[in-house]
Amino acid sequence: MRKILILLLAILYVSCETNPPTTPTTPIVEYGSVKLISNVPNAKIFLDGNDTGKLTPDTLKTTVGNHIIELVKDNYDSLILNVNVLKNTEIELTANLFAANKIVLIEDFANVSCGPCVTSNKIIEHLINDNFGTSKLVAIKYPTNFPSPVDPFFLANGPDCNARMGYYNILFAPTTIVDGNLRPTSTDSNDVKNKIFSELAKVPQFIIDVSASNAGSNYTINISVDVKDITNIDFSKLVLHSVVTETNIEFATPPGSNGETKFYDVMRKMLPSNQGESLASINQVGVYNFQRQVTLNSAWIQNNINTVVFIQNKDTKEIYQAGSTF
DSSP states (O other): OHHHHHHHHHHHHHHTOOOOOOOOOOOOOOEEEEEEEESSSOOEEEETTEEEEEESSEEEEEESEEEEEEEEOTTBOOEEEEEEEOTTOEEEEEEOOOBTTOOEEEEEEEOTTOHHHHHHHHHHHHIIIIIIOTTTEEEEEEEOSSSOTTOHHHHHSHHHHHHHHHHHTOOSSSEEEETTTBOOOTTOHHHHHHHHHHHHTSOOSEEEEEEEEEETTEEEEEEEEEEOOOTTOOGGGEEEEEEEEEOOEEOSSOSSSSOOOEEOSEEEEEESOTTOEEOTTOOSSEEEEEEEEEEOOTTSOGGGEEEEEEEEETTTOOEEEEEEOO
């Protein structure tokens, strides 16, 4: 009996023992930072969908890992950035905000026997197709009569080519002009791109909508110009240019000495003339409609025809806005 009692006491003693409490593990949170700069200041900064209360330029401190940053500003397209934040590291991001509805125009002067024109043509096509898209950037290629005086595109419409070359005092090919006033180095893609960025940051005072239809060889263009803001605009100086272009023109053999066989956005006809149409009658905000008609040349491929329309100050040469059928 005594042995049984001792055994029971031993069991009770063991069962009353407890293990020491464990210390809960606290996860280690690591941080990094992101410095945000935008070409247009005072854009709201959102982090992973939450308003940070900060405006560019500013620096965010946040946890290590992948985050989504959104920049929002009135009259500009919102911009989403994906960023991988690193521990104890500051990442600097420079963002380019684009004004809503702004379309930049590149006018390029080239020749089928101009060697550097091969590079400039490739740059423009790459920027339109792979960087900006036709909702932000359109082009018109004006043929020159130098170095080769027998460029077939120039010969097809010398008067309109000469008018535009004379207006800009074009002396060299290639010459690239962005929105009438900016002249980047045609063969420097970064220079061309930066000039486009600077123009896309401008909030447009006009919105241009363009549509076109054809019945046989009769090509009709309908243009709507929405005047949003007349501040500091002298309409007596403004002209509306409508330019019919043809793209994806292919030759079996190069028509010139630079080896190119495919050409894009070539000017075919300026309407109603190479002087454009005066907008002097406009004096208030509102929508104004215009129509153009032209007979398509039988040598043109109808499916490759488009129209680019733009508003330009004839004295300062500034182009305020463009639109197209692209």
